Amino acid sequence: MIDSKFIIIAAPSGSGKTTIVNKLLNDKSLNLSFSISATSRAPRNNEVDGVNYFFLTNEEFIKKIENKEFVEWEEVYKDNFYGTLTSKLENTINKNLVFDIDVIGGLNIKKKFPKQTITIFIKPPSIDELENRLRNRNLDSNASIKIRIEKAKDEILLADQFDHIVENNVLENSFNEVLELVQNFINE
Numbered sequence: 412m413i414d415s416k417f418i419i420i421a422a423p424s425g426s427g428k429t430t431i432v433n434k435l436l437n438d439k440s441l442n443l444s445f446s447i448s449a450t451s452r453a454p455r456n457n458e459v460d461g462v463n464y465f466f467l468t469n470e471e472f473i474k475k476i477e478n479k480e481f482v483e484w485e486e487v488y489k490d491n492f493y494g495t496l497t498s499k500l501e502n503t504i505n506k507n508l509v510f511d512i513d514v515i516g517g518l519n520i521k522k523k524f525p526k527q528t529i530t531i532f533i534k535p536p537s538i539d540e541l542e543n544r545l546r547n548r549n550l551d552s553n554a555s556i557k558i559r560i561e562k563a564k565d566e567i568l569l570a571d572q573f574d575h576i577v578e579n580n581v582l583e584n585s586f587n588e589v590l591e592l593v594q595n596f597i598n599e
């Protein structure tokens with residue numbers, strides 16, 4: 412973990428964050444690994460335990476909070492916990508990690524590891540556009556979309572605390588902007 416660099420990509424749900432993270436991971440020249448978080452939400456159809464997340468029950472998650480096993484954790488949505496396990500960071504040697512993590516979690520990682528962390532906020536063009544994207548991806552119920560939109564409004568208010576803000580209008584352009592920031596940071 413000593414020499415590892417941490418790349419935090421944070422954004423409201425539906426901003427294209429996961430696509431950008433996956434494209435970074437597919438760029439072999441960056442040699443990045445995904446920081447696999449723990450969560451107590453249920454797996455979606457195509458998600459695999461230990462690949463997308465470590466899926467835990469609420470009880471298991473709360474036990475790990477009590478045992479201080481997380482670098483950071485958040486109850487991102489009511490009764491749905493998400494967190495980064497300290498053990499996973501400590502076992503990372505000679506690798507840079509990319510995090511798909513919520514805004515507050517990302518800022519907390521930066522606070523704990525200021526020198527080795529870059530924080531990039533992916534900003535949706537507008538709240539209306541964000542809502543369209545959440546509806547079009549067909550992953551969430553109406554109630555869940557409403558909650559995600561309310562959360563997005565709060566998250567956008569914190570964007571200024573990030574090292575960089577990248578607006579996601581055209582995905583390819585945003586990705587290239589992120590790529591350049593990450594390349595510069597890794598080669599610093």
Ligand code: 5GP
Nearest residue numbers: 448449484485487493494495511512513516
């Ligand atoms: P989803 O349920 O859509 O996979 O994720 C919901 C939100 O939780 C996303 O914004 C995602 O980035 C965030 N998240 C995922 N893992 C973590 C984590 O380890 N810590 C925090 N604080 N947020 C996370």
